[in-house]
Amino acid sequence: MPARDHKDIWTSDTVVELTGVSKTFRQRKTSSRWQDVGRNLLRPEWLEIHALKDVDLTIRRGEIVAYAGPNGAGKSTTVKLLAGMLAPTSGTVRALGMDPVRERVKYVGRIGVVYGQRTELWWDQPVSATFEWKRVVWDVPRNRYDRMVNYVKELLGLGEFFDQLARSLSLGQRMRCDLGLALIHEPEILFLDEPTIGVDVLAKRNLIQIVKDLNEDRNLTVMVTSHDMSELEQLAGRIVLIDKGRIAFDGDFNRLRREFSDQRRLMIETSEGLAPKLEGAELLTSESGRHEYRFDGSNVTIVDLLAQAGRQCEIVDVETHQADIDEVIADIYKRWQGGTVPDDPAAVKT
């Protein structure tokens, strides 16, 4: 693995710091009724969309942070603020000791941004041509460029399609190229906005492993947004959940499970076909003597459930496991839709 050779690495341990950041957009409220046409044109009504509300967030060097939330929660707005594309309405955004908007030119030379839904590759050019273009625009010294091209080609397996046209690549290949391109100038922070959207399972698994390797090898700080929770759990040690512009949770995945919903599964195999009735557990499936239940570990214990089942029938086999992270998150989102977002995010913040 090649060594880094940045001359002016910011020495602080904190690489991203959002303090009291709010971002408000104005959106025209348009009525589709005939009688409102005049008002729409002459005196339109405006809606204030609070994409972010008083967000405090700190990311330390070398962390991989998963940034998740339902659609419209404010994830992409945060990435845009941190990539220097948007200015906050209030509060301060600092990254690598700089203001991303005011010191954009200097700052973006030290970060990498990868969007799953858009590419930095020149569409009608071979992949290698975009890399060469990047070398010039980012002013990467030739020896460092050669070293990094070899590194990313090997790491991401770009060799086989490095001279192919970008438009002929599959989505997974394109994502690998975009990731490689984002690494050429050796960024200190990598922002990944839904990097695996539309990518197949194998390519997804590879990308996850690559990002983990990069983090370990180069102490690269990574902030990743995604809707795929199991992917985020594999990748990140810390998850920040955002909803309606507020940070609703900041901590690790196990704590998320415990604090929001200790959903567990219990599989009981009985000698008789009928499923026992268990108080505190919901029967999900029952087939050929195998019965699957869902229960909240904070309300009822496995011992209680097994005791109940034992009184009703003969137990042959038992399996238990935690609910899938996607299920936990879906449960949380459902609760939020019902309006039970914590008012004070600090209450659930580590």
Place this chain on the structure above:
Amino acid sequence: MLQILRAWRVQTYLDFLFLARDRRNSSFYMIADVILTVAGITGVLLLAERFGGIGAWNRPQIVFMLGFASLAMIMSQGLFGMNVLWISRRIGRGQLDHLLIQPRPLWKSLLTEGFIPVSMGPGLIPGIGLMAWSWNAVSIQTGPAWWAAFALNLVAAIAVITSFSYIWGSLAFWAPAGAEEISSSALRLISELKPFPLDGMGRTLKSGLLSIIPAGFIAWYPVGALLGLRTTDYALLFTPLAALIMSGLAAIVFNRGLAHYARTGSQRYLDFGHRR
């Protein structure tokens, strides 16, 4: 400056790769460009041919002006290709974000990212051909000073075209969907008006075509000055002055739009936001 030259070099390389990849595609691409260039000036050329000139301008002078107009238009497209000249498309489609994550000032990105000299090459042929054809007949006293004035006025004409597109195109910052194609409309307007000599027009109309729609500064005014048809002192400096004023105005409007963009961002994404 070195950074700009290096960026132009790499863009030339990309442009060459694009054209050299496929003989059939590149030849049709170039032929289409030549046809478009010729189509843009043919009407006035035929009028000049039929009447032996237009107003105070004789036929060779008209042909020289058409050559200059064609050069200015094609060079602006070659310097600011890839929708950099059609800036409302980039703004309206949310593609400005691609430029904002580059570690260089936005003006440098805009000055270099659309440089397509190889694609532009064939488009220059009609313009150079027309000027060469009329060269002897217009009997210009050339020397280094004249050539310097020619180059200065050509650059100024390109700046006028670009600024006009940017002034209108910046509206896309406020209305990304509605104004996405406004640069194309502005350029079409100015391109269709560029070959007409404005002599004999009323004062108001002429003033309008030298200010609000500055088509007169693309060829009519600078070529008149280069051919010695203007009686005003310092006529050769008028087009550069107009270019300076328009560039300043474009910079003001664009920067205000950019400040708005930093507040609002772009909500319009393409599924695959490719560069071209």
